[in-house]
Amino acid sequence: MNSPRIDHTGCVNQQSLTTRTEMTADTFESPPRPLAATRFHGRQPAAASPQPGRLSRSRRPRNPTVSVVVPTLNEARNLPYALCRLPECVTEVIVVDGRSVDDTIEVAQHLRADVRVVREERKGKGAALQCGFAAARGDIIVMLDADGSADAAEIQRFVDVLVAGADFAKGSRFLPGGGSEDLTVIRQLGNRCLTGVVNLVCQTRYTDLCYGYNAFWRDCLQFIDIEVDGFEIETRLNMVIACSGLAVVEVPSREFCRVHGHSNLHAVRDGLRVLGAIVGTALENRAGRPSVRSDEARPLRRVA
Numbered sequence: 001m002n003s004p005r006i007d008h009t010g011c012v013n014q015q016s017l018t019t020r021t022e023m024t025a026d027t028f029e030s031p032p033r034p035l036a037a038t039r040f041h042g043r044q045p046a047a048a049s050p051q052p053g054r055l056s057r058s059r060r061p062r063n064p065t066v067s068v069v070v071p072t073l074n075e076a077r078n079l080p081y082a083l084c085r086l087p088e089c090v091t092e093v094i095v096v097d098g099r100s101v102d103d104t105i106e107v108a109q110h111l112r113a114d115v116r117v118v119r120e121e122r123k124g125k126g127a128a129l130q131c132g133f134a135a136a137r138g139d140i141i142v143m144l145d146a147d148g149s150a151d152a153a154e155i156q157r158f159v160d161v162l163v164a165g166a167d168f169a170k171g172s173r174f175l176p177g178g179g180s181e182d183l184t185v186i187r188q189l190g191n192r193c194l195t196g197v198v199n200l201v202c203q204t205r206y207t208d209l210c211y212g213y214n215a216f217w218r219d220c221l222q223f224i225d226i227e228v229d230g231f232e233i234e235t236r237l238n239m240v241i242a243c244s245g246l247a248v249v250e251v252p253s254r255e256f257c258r259v260h261g262h263s264n265l266h267a268v269r270d271g272l273r274v275l276g277a278i279v280g281t282a283l284e285n286r287a288g289r290p291s292v293r294s295d296e297a298r299p300l301r302r303v304a
């Protein structure tokens with residue numbers, strides 16, 4: 001069992017401050033494109049914007065409401081750590097439970113009286129997140145693991161980056177200021193290789209592919225076509241947002257060991273699912289991928 005890590009700081013570090021001063025709402029001028037027009041028109045957008053297919057970035061609030069979506073599978077002992085440092089900007093917490101057999105739901109309700117509990121419709125972290133995104137009502141949606149490995153205080157850093165003009169704030173453990181105590185050597189190697197493959201395929205400069213701490217404006221859901229149920233969710237999400245032309249900025253994040261219990265991820269089984277997601281998404285996007293390098297003069301840290 002690992003000792004709880006509740007002492008890590010949530011201060012916006014120098015990098016985030018740099019990002020904040022570099023970006024304005026005018027920084028991202030090109031309208032994002034849906035992943036594939038046929039797919040987009042065939043499905044109802046999860047959160048319709050005033051003009052379907054376009055983002056009204058200038059109408060985004062300076063003081064957004066923030067929904068935190070927390071997938072849980074038997075995390076009763078970890079939830080107190082996961083939720084203890086939520087910043088004040090958080091207005092809604094949605095726990096998406098995957099048929100936990102412990103007291104996960106009771107603990108969540110005890111920790112936060114206003115928590116919204118949603119049951120996942122299919123099995124898997126990806127399926128759970130899809131349910132949470134559909135239920136979220138905040139201007140911004142944050143993805144947060146329930147195992148105590150993420151410092152909820154960092155949410156403020158993600159929100160600052162979004163308010164400064166990004167569409168999607170993508171956590172990275174491999175930027176200066178980030179780090180991980182939870183990655184095994186195998187997972188780190190696998191993540192590095194898969195990140196390289198996705199960077200080649202999507203013409204991105206991601207430093208971290210398989211990380212679950214991310215935040216985005218809810219109006220981007222119309223472009224976020226995930227449709228995968230397992231741990232390949234982050235890979236699919238990162239490829240889809242790159243291909244849609246959304247403005248993605250990486251945010252340094254520190255990952256700690258889960259406090260109690262073991263990971264549900266199996267390196268080989270889920271690594272293969274990630275590979276499958278890369279191939280599948282790359283094939284889907286062959287025809288529709290925009291050139292993400294064409295408009296990246298600013299800001300320096302935009303990665304897609």
Ligand SMILES: Nc1nc2c(ncn2[C@@H]2O[C@H](COP(=O)(O)OP(=O)(O)O)[C@@H](O)[C@H]2O)c(=O)[nH]1
Pocket residue numbers: 070071072073074075096097098099120123124125128144145146147231258262263264265
């Ligand atoms: N609802 C739901 N949550 C899940 C499922 N599998 C994993 N999770 C949650 O997803 C988060 C990350 O899972 P974890 O096992 O720690 O994977 P790792 O961080 O990649 O090692 C945790 O909050 C888990 O409780 C699932 O099938 N359903």
Ligand SMILES: [Mg+2]
Pocket residue numbers: 145147149258263
């Ligand atoms: Mg974990």
